[in-house]
Amino acid sequence: MKGHRMDWTIAALLAVAIVATVGAAGVPSWIRYLGQLSTSTALASVGVMILLRAGLLSFGQSLFYFVGGYAVALIARYGGVTDALALVMVAAIAAGLAAAIIGQLLAGYRGIFFSMLTLALSMVMFSVATKVRLFGGSDGLNIGLMSYLGYRPRGPDAQWASFVFCIWVWTALAIMTHAFLRSRFGALIPAVADNEIRIEYLGYSVRKVVWVAYGIAGMLAGAGGALAGLSARHVDPQFAYWTTAGDFIFVVLLSGQASVLSPALGAFFLEILRSYASALFPDQWQTAFGAMMLAIVLFLPAGLDRLIVLIWSAVRKIRALRPHTLERGRSS
Amino acid sequence: MKTKLRLWAASTAAMLVCLTSIHADPAVAEDKLKIGLVFFLSGPGAAYGSHARDGAKLIAEALNAAKVPAPYDKAGINGLRIEPVFVDEAGGAQKQLAEYRRLVESEKVDMVIGYNSSADCNAIAPVAEELQVLTDFFHCGNPQLFEDIVTAPEYSVRTAPTGTMDQVAAAKYLLEKMPAIKSVSGINQDYSWGQDSWTEFKAAMSALKPDIQYPAGLFTKLGTSDYGAEISALLSSPADALFSSFWGGDADAFALQASTRGLTEKSKFVLTMGTGIIDDLGEKTIVGSIFGARGPHGYFARKTPLADWFKAEYLKTYHRVPPFGAYAAAQGIFGIKAAYEKAAAGLAGKLKTEAVIAALKGLTFETASGFPITMANNNGHQAIQATAYGVYAGWDKAKNEAIVTDIKVYPAECVNPPNGVRAVDWIKSGFKGAKC
Amino acid sequence: MTDLLQCIGVQRRFGDFLAAKGIDLTVRHGEIVGIIGANGAGKTTLFNIISGYLKPTDGRIMFRGMDVTGLPPRFLVRQGIARSFQVPQLFGRSTARENMMIALSLLAERRPSILRRFSERGLIDQAERVLSAYGIGEHADAVVANIPQGVRKLLDIAMATCADPALVLLDEPTSGVSSDEKNQFVSGLIERFRKASTAVIFIEHDMDIVREHASRVIALYEGRIIADGAADVIFADEDVIRFITGAAGGASPQVKDRYASA
């Protein structure tokens, strides 16, 4: 916690991004694709994590995931824009705006009622989307190939470029979110969960904190949805379905809330888990997946990052033991 | 805190490295053909997809054992043993794309047959083209797949006709049975299958009889179990006929509830996926209703050695008559086999994907229903087939099977748009170029 | 010198129950006012109303000559009304230093910046200075949920008052503080506020402390003020003795009626 030392979270984020970029070509495209899905899920989940730190469980982040995904699809389709970065930015802003508007209503809600209202709003969106022709109904919309600041990859390169793009968008947004969370404003977020009265008596509006947190979470989910749309080159109303929001929550619980990196780990783990469950048990993957989920909740309720902490402290203990035994060996 | 994060980077990197090494990389065996088979195995779609899986499994095993009658009596596919890899289609397009890539790259399948949901087909087809893997969209029915999504398909094929055929034939059959009909209502599921079915049916009906009325077009959520309100609404202003593209549990529940409330006596039911209801409900099915089977399957099948063998073998294995999902899966495999063996021209061993696809274009192949399929449309990537409708007349207790009467078969060129014509334009043009 | 705070006919109703029955009260700059009264007399309700947590059903609150009736706490805090709580309101999962840092970044900076780091040297040092000034610097690293009640009380007050308010409301500052430390505890606080010529209103059950520190005492009974004046006058008041400071027996029925029917 010292002043101007290097920030290890940012270092780790950059390291992951660089390793992923350099290693991308050597990784099969299906794992790259899982990585892309993980970045998009991770961004939405970081939003869930922010809200959860404020003590709010949003069961409707799928709404902004949907807005982000469809913003990309609609602008690419009807506006002819093919630059991925521009599309992601517009999508994030659109979702952030939507969240800012809805947040005005939601900022006064707490607990299960907050969850249920977010869920209901997301399901309204889902139901509407299955009916609207412009949105392609339940079939959704396909998205064409993208360009990246003038670079127009085709064929196998397109998927590689898309992966690298996703990784760096995630990294940039994760760094920004990290900076936000450790800012003076960001310090208020856990404070909301701790004691709303004290914040009000320190002269600040709790509503405003919740509203900003919700807006940022919405923006992140929108960026996530945009990446998901760009990766799959397809969006459909499933984006807004409650189980999608359930995935984001699951990711945060799975990974823990230690840092903005946690949800990325959780998301990647989730994708791998789902992939292997359906590969190994095509008929019973739900059972396998559910059982695994249950096991994690029961035996690792603090999340996977807790596991890493445990392993790390065990490693340190072993390391601490070693010179000790050596010394004893020498003295005898 | 710091150390934890340092470990973070290390473990993430390690995980990536591990995963790349985990993925299976067996030496490519030249004597077998690995096929990814993707059907709904869970959720509401399983009511349909599990039959497709059963059918595909039966055909794959029988082909490997060379037990299938002519013209598919050669073992496996061109002598290559079929190795099926089953995947569940449930979970949405995002998950399916991941599964598809895994099938292709990790499982190293030679081809993929599957996908029932049009959303999945739309999402996967562009990737199939990109990865250059023969992918047979065995039963999704949306004409848009090759009209809008992949307009110049090279690696995507569909060995089943589009849903257009079902709606057009249903309209024709209904008018033949009830020439004086004045009104038709509809009840369909509220997603693209139901929405498109109702739109196409209305268009076909209006093309055939312009003054027809449509008093009610109801849509219900997939998985609705109580249809009380809809049935009351349909009863309070009954139309002469009721059109529905319901399938699976929804179709069964609706049929049960509608018949006890007398809706069947007021409106003639037209059920494009109706044989599924016969399969599930047996003797409780609505007598006098018009049934389709997404093709000339099951009760409409012709008697050929292949068709008879399939029906008997399915009955023996699964103790029921084959539902249409099983037929669709069977024709998917047969189509590939026919093309493969045509391309091989007697030479043993594996072929290039492109050669197989070239052979499939325009090919006519035999199916388990006895009605051949021709890959006639969209540059030979889209199948057309004859279809049939009939009336459920009751249950034959002695034989323990359904009695289906008034079967009428519509030739493929009569109910499918000609090559190069969009389905919707073709219907609006009054079926220009149809050969009935 | 103008009046700092004026309550005019303040009433507050909860359903059928009147918790404040027309309270008139004036506090001048730099005054140290003690409020006494039995449990349920409406002391905390009065604080809740003055600090904006509750809206009065009737009546007006003037602060520095401005009508602030019904304004929320966050606004009044910025106007200079600070308040501590009977049960300290802290961020239980953070350390004492972090609590103080949040208070400083909100009160001293006026607005929490999204662009400035929370754990900046400057803010940390400032927080530690305030903590040391209150003599609780040694607890800076402890998570608040685990520190002793007396320290929590001080932290609560320190956080509330870190931006030099004009009026401080202290709700039972000595509850939870051991009896032999009470006097020192309060005199430290009062000394601090007196030096800064901050007006203080404090609720206190220990009459010795009130007598010693309050320049003026207000006695509340069943939602209304029954006496207001210099400490020795109030403690000699007949009603005050009967209802508040006297024998535990409590009020005679007639007197009770006199004040209850308002």
Next chain:
Amino acid sequence: MGTLSAIIVDAASFSAWLFLVAVGLTLIFGVLRLLNIAHGAFYSVGAYAAIYAIGASVALGWGTALQLAAALGAASVIGALIGLLVERCVLLRLYGHPEPLVLIATYALFLVLDDLTKMISGGRSLYAAQPRDNLGQIAIGGLQYPTYDIALIGVSLMVAAAAWYTLNRTRLGRCVTAVVFDSEISAAMGIHVGRIKTGTFIVGSVLGCIAGALTAPKIAVSPGIGVEVIVIAFAVVVVGGLGSIPGALLGAAIVGLARAVTAHLMPEVEVFAVYFAMVAVLAVRPHGLLAPVAARRI
């Protein structure tokens, strides 16, 4: 006129079903403060149990009453067993953990249980309409309704009355209410809080299974029927006020009416009528219609 009476009967019949589905959910929430996603799976387990029980009793030549008794009996036994197992093995270990974690645990249970029903039934859709057919039809306002469906309205009112009576007029009910109010004080007063929680969860699970069992004769029981049910039950419970039995009744009535009205008059908007009702109610009354609002204190 005909439409109006049809709307009323349809709304009543659909509301009755909704209430049966939602009552167990709201009861469990009321006592355990736990939103049980697995409730949807209990529903489908109950439906499958009923299908097999009715099938067996028809084969034995039993009458309608016995068929229904068998269905309810089977569903209750299985519901009680699963409820006990889930509470003892999973939830007991999670009390005191954050709400979302428990929510996810019940979601995991939902996935597992839902898949298990598929494994047992082989994924086919099954039906057992005999009891419903045997009871015949009644004509109301010129339309035919199955007596069974109309009888369900009575059944759900009886369930509501029984639940209300148990909670408000019996000693056991007062113990449950005490636990809802403050479980620590209840424990201090000698109430077995653990047992009350286990008991409530079992009763809630049984109610979920019974809802499935009573629905089974109306529908074709097929994989995935629990997914829709759980979301709609959430809507009902949230609209009425979480944890309140009269609230569930009111919520069911509102959602049922919304559906019936749209099905008759505006079929285009029927799919989102339910969620729209939920948003509208929550926007006006953040805690649902009948939930007691807890006062906040400093």
